Amino acid sequence: MEHNLKLYNSVTREKEAFKPMQDGHVGMYVCGPTVYYDVHLGNCRTFVSFDVIYRYLQYIGYRVRYVRNITDVGHLLDDGEDRMLKGARLEQLEPMEVAQKYTVGFHEMMRIFNALPPSIEPRATGHIPEQIEMVQDILKNGYGYEANGSVYFDTLKFIEKTGIYGGLSGRNVEELVAESRDNLKNQSEKRHPADFAIWMKASPEHIMRWRSPWSEGFPGWHLECSAMSTKYLGPEFDIHGGGNDLKFPHHENEIAQNYGSCQCKGARYWMHTNMLLLNGKKMSKSDGNTISPPELFVGDSEHVSKGYSPMVVRFFMLQTHYRSTLDLTDEALQAAEKGFRRLMDADKTLQSLQPDAAASPGPLDAELNSLMDGVYEEMDDDFNTPKTLARIFELVSRINSLKGGQLPISEVSADTLARLKQVFHDFVYVVFGLLDEDATEGNDGTLDGLMQLIIDIRADARGRKDWGTSDKIRDALKSLRLQLKDGKEGTSWGRE
């Protein structure tokens, strides 16, 4: 099947036809987490979004090198303290213990959300020499200056010489330039507010430090992504992704560093995911408007009435386009939970459908095929998962109708039915990365066997019109949140 993949490029603010640099190969870099605290649910949204993008690119035949970094040094807070150090101080741990602890936690959360691991997951601390080299290159090209052992990127000069600063984030360069030096914090060694550190001299109490030509210190936050993307994907590569809030200054500075060090263009397509909101507002720890993934899963929060499983949350995320804000509310999650169940049930129903040997394909056959084509078209259109899901849900009602006899299976060719089974399965599990949680909950077949026995016994009772026994079984199972579904061809069951 031909694909005309289009994606929205934050740089041009337009959907563009996607043309990888090398046929059949895609290099994709996504800014990963800073591992100083438990992973935030908003982080999870971003990584789930890029997980689906990664999965779909692979699904349509690309070989993808997906690089997602771990930031374990150099990320400064307002007060100038390193995030890693702050975490270490609070928990009385070595910085590397902090990094390890939260890296493990992050990986566990990605596993829970069924996000595939990236091809390469480089750490900032593992690439100090590469970052030092990049600083040297920037200095050599005249876009940096040293001050008391620290090195700063000379944004003003970069703007004057290249004129390429501010394009991604829509900064007004004149305004940036016009900012006076008075705006500088008093202790700053920067010449201009728009300048940023690429190497920081470590203060005496700073534990994370490496030798460099300028001082014992550590790299600036933005530098790692420039250095590591260049190292693993080359000076120019296909896709760079991250959260919307990284556009400025992080990504803008990344571009400046790439160009400033080697006239490299860096990424050709920039993709940004939008924010996750909680009850209409940005999640924020300070005002209590926040919920952690574990709290969400078990329902341990004032913001939700109950727990929602990781796959329900993942499905919920896919119902919104990655470039739109996603508002997490209890009501919306309840709706998503039911929709998710309906989707999973439909897959089971579909896989149980048998083709009619004497089928004569008619309009229904054509409709199914056209809906399936639509599934690909929607994904090709900037990874429009909500629209893709809409198409899939249209298939769901066709599937249920075929099962229930409202639509004749005799009008669907064996080939079309086989394709439907394949496409449905592929999109739900392979592309969207959803999991059937019932099947994975240590179900070794015992439950299926027991349920079949109970269903058989109930069928006998119903045959004798013993409604008392029949309803007793039904009600007892219901109290266990197991639902019996009586159909034309017998009874099936599922979880509520």
Next chain:
RNA sequence: GGUCGCGUGGCCGAGUGGCUAGGCAAAGGUCUGCAAAACCUUGUACAGCGGUUCGAAUCCGCUCGCGACCUCCA
């Protein structure tokens, strides 16, 4: 204050100059021993006010409201 984006039916959420998005909820119907599930039907939705157009929810302007970024953030 500056920059950018958004405002869609009870809720969530796509879309976009003329053609049913979809999910959840609600109502009626089919099926059923009764239900549930499933299926069918049902919504004069596009913040407000102007303008462009044969035609706008979709383009333009203004107003109101919300959000993001501008400082650490996915």
